[in-house]
Amino acid sequence: xxxxxxxxxxxxxxxxxxxxxxxxxxxxxxxxxxxxxxxxxxxxxxxxxxxxxxxxxxxxxxxxxxxxxxxxxxxxxxxxxxxxxxxxxxxxxxxxxxxxxxxxxxxxxxxxxxxxxxxxxxxxxxxxxxxxxxxxxxxxxxxxxxxxxxxxxxxxxxxxxxxxxxxxxxxxxxxxxxxxxxxxxxxxxxxxxxxxxxxxxxxxxxxxxxxxxxxx
Amino acid sequence: xxxxxxxxxxxxxxxxxxxxxxxxxxxxxxxxxxxxxxxxxxxxxxxxxxxxxxxxxxxxxxxxxxxxxxxxxxxxxxxxxxxxxxxxxxxxxxxxxxxxxxxxxxxxxxxxxxxxxxxxxxxxxxxxxxxxxxxxxxxxxxxxxxxxxxxxxxxxxxxxxxxxxxxxxxxxxxxxxxxxxxxxxxxxxxxxxxxxxxxxxxxxxxxxxxxxxxxxxxxxxxxxxxxxxxxxxxxxxxxxxxxxxxxxxxxxxxxxxxxxxxxxxxxxxxxxxxxxxxxxxxxxxxxxxxxxxxxxxxxxxxxxxxxxxxxxxxxxxxxxxxxxxxxxxxxxxxxxxxxxxxxxxxxxxxxxxxxxxxxxxxxxxxxxxxxxxxxxxxxxxxxxxxxxxxxxxxxxxxxxxxxxxxxxxxxxxxxx
Numbered sequence: 183x184x185x186x187x188x189x190x191x192x193x194x195x196x197x198x199x200x201x202x203x204x205x206x207x208x209x210x211x212x213x214x215x216x217x218x219x220x221x222x223x224x225x226x227x228x229x230x231x232x233x234x235x236x237x238x239x240x241x242x243x244x245x246x247x248x249x250x251x252x253x254x255x256x257x258x259x260x261x262x263x264x265x266x267x268x269x270x271x272x273x274x275x276x277x278x279x280x281x282x283x284x285x286x287x288x289x290x291x292x293x294x295x296x297x298x299x300x301x302x303x304x305x306x307x308x309x310x311x312x313x314x315x316x317x318x319x320x321x322x323x324x325x326x327x328x329x330x331x332x333x334x335x336x337x338x339x340x341x342x343x344x345x346x347x348x349x350x351x352x353x354x355x356x357x358x359x360x361x362x363x364x365x366x367x368x369x370x371x372x373x374x375x376x377x378x379x380x381x382x383x384x385x386x387x388x389x390x391x392x393x394x395x396x397x398x
Numbered sequence: 399x400x401x402x403x404x405x406x407x408x409x410x411x412x413x414x415x416x417x418x419x420x421x422x423x424x425x426x427x428x429x430x431x432x433x434x435x436x437x438x439x440x441x442x443x444x445x446x447x448x449x450x451x452x453x454x455x456x457x458x459x460x461x462x463x464x465x466x467x468x469x470x471x472x473x474x475x476x477x478x479x480x481x482x483x484x485x486x487x488x489x490x491x492x493x494x495x496x497x498x499x500x501x502x503x504x505x506x507x508x509x510x511x512x513x514x515x516x517x518x519x520x521x522x523x524x525x526x527x528x529x530x531x532x533x534x535x536x537x538x539x540x541x542x543x544x545x546x547x548x549x550x551x552x553x554x555x556x557x558x559x560x561x562x563x564x565x566x567x568x569x570x571x572x573x574x575x576x577x578x579x580x581x582x583x584x585x586x587x588x589x590x591x592x593x594x595x596x597x598x599x600x601x602x603x604x605x606x607x608x609x610x611x612x613x614x615x616x617x618x619x620x621x622x623x624x625x626x627x628x629x630x631x632x633x634x635x636x637x638x639x640x641x642x643x644x645x646x647x648x649x650x651x652x653x654x655x656x657x658x659x660x661x662x663x664x665x666x667x668x669x670x671x672x673x674x675x676x677x678x679x680x681x682x683x684x685x686x687x688x689x690x691x692x693x694x695x696x697x698x699x700x701x702x703x704x705x706x707x708x709x710x711x712x713x714x715x716x717x718x719x720x721x722x723x724x725x726x727x728x729x730x731x732x733x734x735x736x737x738x739x740x741x742x743x744x745x746x747x748x749x750x751x752x753x754x755x756x757x758x759x760x761x762x763x764x765x766x767x768x769x770x771x772x773x774x775x776x777x778x779x780x781x782x783x784x785x786x787x788x789x790x791x792x793x794x795x796x797x798x799x800x801x802x803x804x805x806x807x808x809x810x811x812x813x814x
Contacts, residue, residue: 214690258691260689260691266692269689269690270690274679274685277687278679281685282667282671284666284667288664288667292567293660294660294663295659317675318679360688363687364666364670366687367684
């Protein structure tokens with residue numbers, strides 16, 4: 183790997199011709215952005231990744247990253263030690279947001295899966311959810327509505343959602359990771375009941391539960 | 399007549415409630431609690447007299463708009479006559495459940511057996527009767543299938559178009575789920591080769607075919623045409639049934655899946671929330687499932703240039719050439735390939751052959767060496783028609799190779 187000398191400009195030309203978005207894809211993925219088929223600004227990147235998926239996968243593998251493709255239609259990076267306490271806490275906040283949103287939608291007669299997967303959700307609905315689960319949001323340091331907006335903006339930067347006109351949120355395909363996690367909890371508890379009552383739930387260290395199998 | 403007039407007036411006064419009950423429960427029973435729910439949702443101003451709705455229920459029961467379910471406390475049905483009327487007027491298509499279809503299909507088998515008995519007695523009138531009954535039944539099941547499809551379309555429409563606030567989420571999906579669980583799923587199982595529909599229909603078909611044979615011998619051609627028509631209808635029904643249920647399944651599946659997903663999601667979410675409430679957000683483990691990248695990883699490469707070089711290699715990359723032999727273009731060299739069958743037939747004609755390899759090379763000079771050897775081996779080792787005699791070592795020459803091997807001669811084997 184170290185034998186490669188800095189690339190001459192000629193290569194750059196060829197690169198821009200055939201893989202015009204290669205550099206952007208690499209940068210975005212490294213920043214933890216999810217490149218999804220239904221995010222307008224990422225569509226070109228997605229197409230390029232999809233067309234050269236095998237090659238890109240090998241390349242990124244050589245660089246030490248795992249390019250994960252989810253059949254719902256999105257790519258993201260995974261590599262050891264990528265999680266920091268900061269990103270973990272954000273992930274937990276998103277998870278809380280999804281759990282409470284699903285619960286709120288279900289309780290108020292909306293159709294959770296179709297709302298989250300296909301429709302634009304009014305920002306006010308998020309605020310109502312926040313109000314409804316105030317105790318939990320307080321524990322998660324998300325009392326103000328600004329905190330909520332910040333979280334949504336963070337998510338939109340990482341390709342989880344799009345904020346439309348500052349009034350609506352449209353979740354993109356990568357939110358499937360969180361939905362799958364929610365489903366996994368239901369399934370997990372179902373299997374737990376069948377096997378044995380578990381007592382370990384309190385003992386797990388926070389970062390320990392990053393079991394990849396449940397994600398995809 | 400006065401009673402009729404009064405009753406109709408009474409019914410008209412409560413028609414909203416009756417229709418709401420019909421829409422929600424159809425011909426199914428409901429309990430006092432369900433009744434109260436529906437009644438409250440359609441309550442109008444002139445109902446103030448029934449402040450707790452109990453008297454209204456008693457009243458409806460006295461007038462026999464509702465009927466108590468026998469031997470069940472607090473369960474009621476809508477009067478079937480009223481149900482019939484509403485369904486006739488609105489042309490409501492009832493979904494015939496899998497069990498109903500099953501009963502009808504078994505009825506077909508039963509009628510076919512009866513038909514067989516009347517053939518045995520050579521009773522022409524009975525035969526005629528059963529044939530026409532069967533014919534009607536076949537058409538009936540067919541019509542039922544069409545109605546089912548329409549009903550399923552209607553269910554899908556109502557499920558999709560019901561406004562979110564007028565009915566609960568469960569209520570909206572209830573019909574679709576019912577249709578899935580009581581029609582699609584059991585029907586698919588019964589359509590399986592070991593399933594009930596398929597077995598019954600197959601049995602009917604065997605019987606019909608058997609009668610067709612018998613009829614020709616016993617009763618002449620009089621009923622043959624009718625039986626053929628029945629057989630055609632049966633085949634039509636078999637394929638129709640399969641297609642219809644597959645179509646319904648395709649239509650309903652997305653809704654069924656969505657409902658299933660909704661319930662799993664809701665269960666997961668409420669379990670997770672309960673866990674967070676129990677252990678506090680800080681210590682809860684349920685939100686830990688998704689790992690997101692937190693830090694920009696320092697690149698292994700010295701600079702972006704190295705990565706660009708890699709990517710450029712990627713653009714240059716071509717899959718290794720695969721050598722696929724091409725069909726020669728010119729027709730002159732294109733020949734019909736010689737098959738082993740040809741060789742074998744020729745060998746049988748020419749046997750006994752003193753030297754098999756020489757024979758092969760003289761008669762089929764165009765054969766490629768590899769193929770010639772293969773045919774040689776098949777002739778000498780695998781053909782039962784020949785017995786083999788081994789001779790001396792000898793030298794053979796093909797277009798491309800010299801071959802040194804033992805000479806073999808072919809003779810017709812003794813049992814040929």
